[in-house]
Amino acid sequence: MSWGGEVTSTEAPERPVIGSWRAAWLRVEGHWTWYRRYWKSNIYSSGLQPLLFLAAMGLGFGSQVEPGAATGGLSYLHYVAPAMLVAGSMQYAVGESSYPVLSGFKWQKNYIAVTATPITPGQLLGGQLLWVAMRLLLSGVVYALVALAFGAWLNVGAVLVVLVGVVTGVACAAPVMALAASTFDEGQRFASLFRFVVMPMTLFAGTFFPVEQIPVVLRPLAWISPLWHGNELARGATLGGLGPLPALGHLAFLIAVFLTGALVARHRFYQRLMV
DSSP: OOSSOOOOTTTOOOOOOOOHHHHHHHHHHHHHHHHHHHHHHHHIIIIIHHHHHHIIIIIIGGGGSOOOTTTTTSOHHHHHHHHHHHHHHHHHHHHHHSHHHHHHHTTSOHHHHHTTTTOOHHHHHHHHHHHHHHHHHHHHHHHHHHHHHTTOOSSTTHHHHHHHHHHHHHHHHHHHHHHHHTOOSSSHHHHHHIIIIIHHHHHHSSSSSOGGGSOGGGHHHHHTSHHHHHHHHHHHHHHOOOOHHHHHHHHHHHHHHHHHHHHHHHHHHHHHHOO
16 A cells, blocks of 8 residues: 555545655654653553553462363463453553544644645554554553563464554554544544544453353454454464464454554545645
C-alpha cells in the first residue's frame, strides 16, 4: 500500500512531492525526538503494566489453577503469558490511536501543520502506524525479557509472540485511527470503546481462559475479535498445537482488519485535512 498515493484535483492542489516511505519516516523521526526525552513516563503503560497483570494472574491467581485440559496440561503462567503480551499490545495500540490522533486534528492540530508541508495525509497516517508498530515492538521486547525472568517461556517461540503482538496491535490501531479521524466532539465515544469493546475483548477473547468455556451464543463475538486471533497465534508460536492452515487463517484475518482500517483511515485523513 502506498501511503502517499495519487491525489485528485478535488482533494488537494498541486504540491511538491517526496517519497511516501521517506515522508512517513520523517513523521516517525518527529515522534522519536519527543519519545527519547520522555520515555521514562511511558515505560509503565507500554511495558510494565502488562507485566503487573502477568504477575497477578500468572503467579498470583495462576498459582491456584491446576494444569488441565483448559491449559493444555501446562501451568497457568505458561498459558497466560503469551496472551498477556498480545492483550497489552492491543490495549496500548487502541490508546495511542484514539485521543492522541484526535488531538492531532482537534487540540494540538499538529496534523494541520504537518500536511501544510509536502507530506500528504496518507503519508502522515503511514508514519503514525509505523510509530505505533515500533512502540509495540519495543514494549513487547521489554515484556518478553522480564517474563523470561519469571520463567514464562518454554522456548524461543517467544520471539514470534512479540511479532504477533505487533501485528495484532496495528490491526486494532488502523480502524481506531479511522474512528478518531471521524470524531469531531471531545472524544466521548472513546470511553465507550474502551468500556464496551476493549475490556470485554480482553476478558472474553481467550486471554485468560479458552473461548470454549463461554456460552455458545457468545462465542462468535470472540471469534470476530482481532485479539482472539492474536491469542491463538501467540499460543501456537510458543505452546504449539496450531497447524499451518489455522495459523495462516488467523494471520489473514488480522491483515484484512488492518488493510480495511487503513484504507478507511486514509480516506478520512484526506477528507479532514485537505479542506
